[in-house]
Amino acid sequence: MLTSIISTGLAMGAIYALIGITYNTMYSTSRVMSFTAGQLGMLGGVFGALFILRFGINSVVGFGLTMMVCAFIGVVTELVAVRPVLKSIEQHLYVLSTLALALMISQVVAIEWSTEPQAFPRFFGTAAALIDEKFWFPVAACAATVIGLEVLYKHTLTGRAFKAVAEDNLAAQALGLPERNLRIASYALAAMIGGLAGFSGGSLLLAFVANGGLLNFYGFVPVALGGLGNNRGAIVGGFGLGLFQQAASFLVGGIFASVAVFSLFIIVLLIAPQGLFGAPQSRRV
Amino acid sequence: MSADGAQAGLEPLSALKVGGANASVVPFLAIFALAAAVPFIGNDYWVLIATRAAVYWVLVSGLTLVIGYAGQLAIGYVALLTLGAYVTSVLAAGNVLPPIPVFAALALAGLVGAVAGVIVGLPALRLRTFYFAMTTLGFATIVTQIALAWQSVTGGGIGLSGPEMPAPFNTTRGFFFFCLAAAAMCTWMSSNIAGSRYGRSLVAIRDADVAAEAVGISKPGLLTKVFIFCGALAGIAGGLFASLQTYITPDAFTFDLSLLFFISILIGGRGSILGPLIGTIVLTLLPEIAAPLAAWSAFLYAAMLLAVVLLIPGGIAALLDFKSRAPLETGRTIAPRLDMLSALAPAVGNQETLSVRDVVLTFGAVRAIDGASLDVASGQIHGLIGPNGSGKTTILNVISGFYAPNSGDVQLGGVPLEAGDPVTRTRHGIARTFQTPRIVGEACVLDNVMLGGTINGRAGFFATLLSLPGSFRDERMFRSQALAALACVGLDGLADVRADRLQHSELRFVEIARALMSRPKLLLLDEPAAGLSVHEIVHLGQLVKAIAANGAAVLLVEHHADLIFGICAHVTVLNLGRVLAEGTPDQIRVNKEVVSAYLGG
């Protein structure tokens, strides 16, 4: 039982954490939380299955194609649902525009793909491994993402430009940073992280349209708990949520496990609206 | 109309407005008359669809106050519909208690809905928009899960029969007319709220929350009232829905329904009752006339939502707002009528002095105010100047309660002001304007000004809901005062114009008019001359002088040296959060330190 809590809990936690990072990466350059984050996780699974199983493409190439499609959808999100409403961000229209886009994505998948879960290919082959890839692949993907982002932010010019835009948008613009292009790039990056979450978790979650809504919520919980824009918080929150949820599944069972997660979410938020590691809200006047 | 005409000589604008209100009733009457005719021109199928639209509208008419007016994006409101449906059905069927009459069950569903409305809405008081949207979604899931799991009461997955209405409402037509009457009633109540100080306050919370606090609107108190009302309507709508469905199971309450509700409101237009009504009708009808597209209906809803958000953020209401498309007169001038100020003077004998003592405020390591003190006497204009970042606006924010100082105190007439609590300031007789005008762009100028008097209203939420006489008195008072205030600042010609169509300089005068509404003892002006023409600055100077002459204390933060030295009796110069110098304009003008630090001599 403990093995199962830990293996599945960590794997699911890694997926949630990656979706949390997707939310954060989009947020950092645009101050927008997008409902498409969870959908990208779903698409990572669906496109992976489409390319590799249905089209029979080599799995490494299939992975690359999945990432490219996800990045494209990230760019579309920025162009269609984010940029037009940025000028009036205080009206929170992005909640609606990204929700609309997320619903459209999920409807198209439901109709053109399937409403039932579909098989997802094994990425590393069927060779009997010590631990099944469905448990370690998401964790490895999460670790790779964290390291990759660290390198990007600390050691590349683009990454530092990202940070500058994230910290002070106007100042970055004044410095002559290509703020718009950086925003598009961050959406593409975020979308690939979301797609990676779905792809690495494919054998666990399957290629299933309902994963979109599921990941939207459960990927948001670590963001809310860990503090908006705080990737470290999202990772701690993600793994915590995965383990908590799996433990709750064992202890109280299906329906009540989701009630338990939701209750925890609401209670923590009402006590600490900025999350456990979040910065206080900026000045208004 | 004739009665209004009689008043026209006295208050031309007010008569125009009342005439406008009458005109705005016409579309509602037309819609409801058309709806009432459905059973006589269509078959039972169309009656069913019309009933459905009426039931949805009962919910949406309340929700539009939450989403459209207050801007709280509650996207999972089907939770309350579900709750109302189950409460009514369970009570009427007698699964828990002995069966009770349907109407009593409906009333109890309203009550339960009201309580649940507050619970679902509560996070809105503390959480950001997106967080709130997420929590409402979560509630929608939880309610369905509970309905499934609590089998002994709800019938679990098998569900239970909806309540059966007593005669004469147990026929298709009878039930339709019952729902239509309920819908008309809800339209009336929501319109009463929307057109009152409560409606204006909700929109202010949405579009200018800082200004709302400054005029004394308490967001938690107001939202709680609206959540109660909206929750009650949703609960009752749920009961009617259950009766319409004849049988309810958890899978009847899909997210698509939530979607229908809030998209109706957004397509209809924020800050409108008519728009969402049309939106609800359109979205209820759409899947029926576009049956071949059934599979894509959710996609279409989403596409419509995106299109509305991107292309016509104002929704149907904005499309129907022909008035705001007529060009405004160009070359307008602002001509204050100082003689009318006496009507808005503070209570006679205002002798209260503002005193700020040794205030310190730090942001992290930065000492934004470092032990500043100043006094402003009634009837006096006190100038506050200093280089950028010297802490002028910050002091204003401490006085008006937006910041709590780390130490020091602020008193008005010897009464200490609550630190960090802006909502209390209007009650102390303090009003202010902002560096960037905080105006509700989608409301007309008159509504913006009326907002300033909000706390002087006497009619409570309930009285307003039912349009009791007190609410009429309030509205008449607000209107006449606001027209007077607009006349004072010289903008009475623009009372009915949408505020976002005004020029920047005009908005500054609108803010002053709004501040005058509360008859302030102390008026705080934050760079009122910024962006004004020379001519307008002269008018501004005269206006401020007249306001002070009427007995108010005025604290004026300004960069415009001519204005400061022209009208202030006393000037304080700030630098790096400290008082560098103070005295009469003549003293300041020759003060060496000031000249070197600030005037750049």
Add this chain to the structure above:
Amino acid sequence: MKLTRRDFAKGAATAAGLSALPLARPAFAQTEPLRIGWLAALTGPSSAPAIGFDRGVKFATDAINAAGGVKGRKIEIVTRDTQGDPTKAVNATQELISQAKVHAIWGPTNSGESLATTPIMARAKMPNIHPCVIDTLIDPQKFPNAFRITPSNSQWDDAVRTYAVKVLKAKKVAVLADTTGYGVAAVKASVAGLQKDGAEVVYQANIDATQPDLTPDMLRAKTAGAEVIIVWSTSTGLNARMFNTRAAMGWDVPFVGHPSMSAGDIPKLLEKPGNWDKVYAVGYRSCSFDANGKLPARTQELVDKLKGKVDLSDTLMWWVAGGIDAVNLIAKAVGDSSSSSDDIIKIWNSLSNYPGYFGDITFSATEHNGYPVNDVVMSAANTAKDGMFRLAPGY
């Protein structure tokens, strides 16, 4: 080509047991087509059954119309896609009744919808046949117009329970289902039945169909000592995950239960084909191969007719057969009397051993469950061929 098709269709209609010859009874109304409302969840979740039924409906309609219709009246199917949403089903039902003025309604295809539409059809006295399993949907007193040509839930339940307790000789049973309305209701009924029969229900749970890992519930069932797991879920993803989890745990407990455990998209979701062994799903004698791989004669005849016309590879035979029977039953009632509601219901009430492809249907004024109980059998889930299965061991 055209001729052969017509001949074929005529044959089909005759085989279906109806008088395909137009009778000479000229009347104005008879030129009017016979309109059958068809409430089908053709899209959205759990749309697979309706898609299968729909193939049968189209096949039967074409056959009858090609043979000249019913007493010279063509059959017109008025299809409404309800997407499994009770609200849409209610609207569509009222539309079929008041606007399209259909003569009878077939469907809806899932219980959540049917619960909401049944009272509405009863109020309009609309003759209705549906394939929904929830018991309370059939009540000749309350709903004299509603008939069921499929087994009820309790008939399914009987077959499953009997197989688990009598054939597999299980004393301790676990019952698992999804969290849909159907799943929750089915667990309750199943547990009650098992307890009445003296079996011990050691574990019961409703599991969210999106839950990625089923080890918690499976482990609890195993720890409790379950010898058989009874499954009531329409979610193929959930079913496949159960089979995979069972294999991963190295457990060989048999699964017995809902027909969707034998659905065609399960194999793709399995980690190993062998994970599908020892899974027994509800099936029907009419749509089962016997030990020698033979089908009942009537079914074999239908399979031959359907060949090349209706794709059976990705659906279940009983859905197609059910769709054909539904249309034929309505056509027969109208053919034997008239298209008035009362007449259709009267004919159905006197129907005895009507030879449908799906089964021999018998109704009476007091019994509107028409499917023969003994024809509900268990089949081995991994033996599908043309949407039909081999009987489970023990028959």
